[in-house]
Amino acid sequence: MSTALLEVSQVRKNYGPIEVLRGVSLAVEPGQVFAIIGPNGAGKTTMFRVMTGEVACNGGSIRFKGEDVTRLSSHERVRRGFGRTFQVARVFADFDVLDNVVVAIEARRRHTGEPLGAWRRCAPSPDIRDEAMALLADLRLAGHAQQGARFLSHGDKKRLEFAIALAGRPAILMLDEPTAGMSPSDRADVAALIARMRRERGITVVMTEHDMDVVFGLADRIMVMNYGEVVSTGSVEAVRADPRVREVYLGKEMVHA
Numbered sequence: 001m002s003t004a005l006l007e008v009s010q011v012r013k014n015y016g017p018i019e020v021l022r023g024v025s026l027a028v029e030p031g032q033v034f035a036i037i038g039p040n041g042a043g044k045t046t047m048f049r050v051m052t053g054e055v056a057c058n059g060g061s062i063r064f065k066g067e068d069v070t071r072l073s074s075h076e077r078v079r080r081g082f083g084r085t086f087q088v089a090r091v092f093a094d095f096d097v098l099d100n101v102v103v104a105i106e107a108r109r110r111h112t113g114e115p116l117g118a119w120r121r122c123a124p125s126p127d128i129r130d131e132a133m134a135l136l137a138d139l140r141l142a143g144h145a146q147q148g149a150r151f152l153s154h155g156d157k158k159r160l161e162f163a164i165a166l167a168g169r170p171a172i173l174m175l176d177e178p179t180a181g182m183s184p185s186d187r188a189d190v191a192a193l194i195a196r197m198r199r200e201r202g203i204t205v206v207m208t209e210h211d212m213d214v215v216f217g218l219a220d221r222i223m224v225m226n227y228g229e230v231v232s233t234g235s236v237e238a239v240r241a242d243p244r245v246r247e248v249y250l251g252k253e254m255v256h257a
């Protein structure tokens with residue numbers, strides 16, 4: 001019996017005649033940070049979207065907490081414990097920061113049957129507000145609670161997206177290039193945040209990421225893809241030492257990393 005939280009077996013995906021995923025398998029254990037890397041066009045994003053349920057695969061299976069979720073929509077996977085962030089942070093730009101998190105907490109409570117409490121004079125119940133403020137404080141956003149989300153900096157928007165995802169109390173957090181388009185200091189900040197979430201909340205993370213410093217600093221396990229296939233899966237050390245990986249990245253930064 002597998003102990004994996006997420007188990008993907010022999011996933012295939014075609015776009016017309018083009019085989020983008022050619023039988024990709026992986027297993028993510030609870031508490032792990034699992035990174036998917038590979039050159040442009042390797043199939044990372046497609047693989048990621050197949051796991052989150054945004055793209056239907058043509059073959060293979062996906063099991064989450066022992067249940068077959070292959071045919072479930074992304075919405076149904078969220079209900080079962082998937083959390084997600086996007087390459088470009090998705091927040092409710094017209095809401096203030098606090099309300100972004102309040103809405104996410106309410107959505108979770110509605111699904112789980114937890115009490116919602118009554119809104120009082122256009123304000124959420126104190127209970128939900130407290131939970132939202134605690135999350136914002138944890139993500140160093142408490143000072144921005146009343147600010148419109150559209151006015152946040154790039155790094156703070158990413159933090160808010162994390163807060164929204166965490167409000168759902170996910171069993172697994174799927175991060176699509178969490179440091180994409182960020183300055184080096186924002187990147188280091190997000191990497192530190194992921195490390196802390198994992199340490200303090202024991203959260204399981206699957207991420208695609210181009211920044212090798214981020215990947216090598218965070219991942220317990222790395223899967224390297226090329227042309228829709230798995231080239232290598234293992235620890236940071238094992239993957240870095242694998243000559244097949246070096247070949248894939250020949251002339252790229254990993255050779256010198």
Ligand SMILES: Nc1ncnc2c1ncn2[C@@H]1O[C@H](COP(=O)(O)OP(=O)(O)OP(=O)(O)O)[C@@H](O)[C@H]1O
Nearest residue numbers: 015016018020038039040041042043044045046047
């Ligand atoms: N909707 C689509 N229709 C047709 N082809 C697609 C589609 N999405 C992706 N592809 C192709 O599938 C292949 C894998 O793309 P994918 O975006 O998964 O790679 P990637 O490893 O995430 O690349 P990058 O690092 O550049 O984001 C590419 O050749 C891409 O052109």
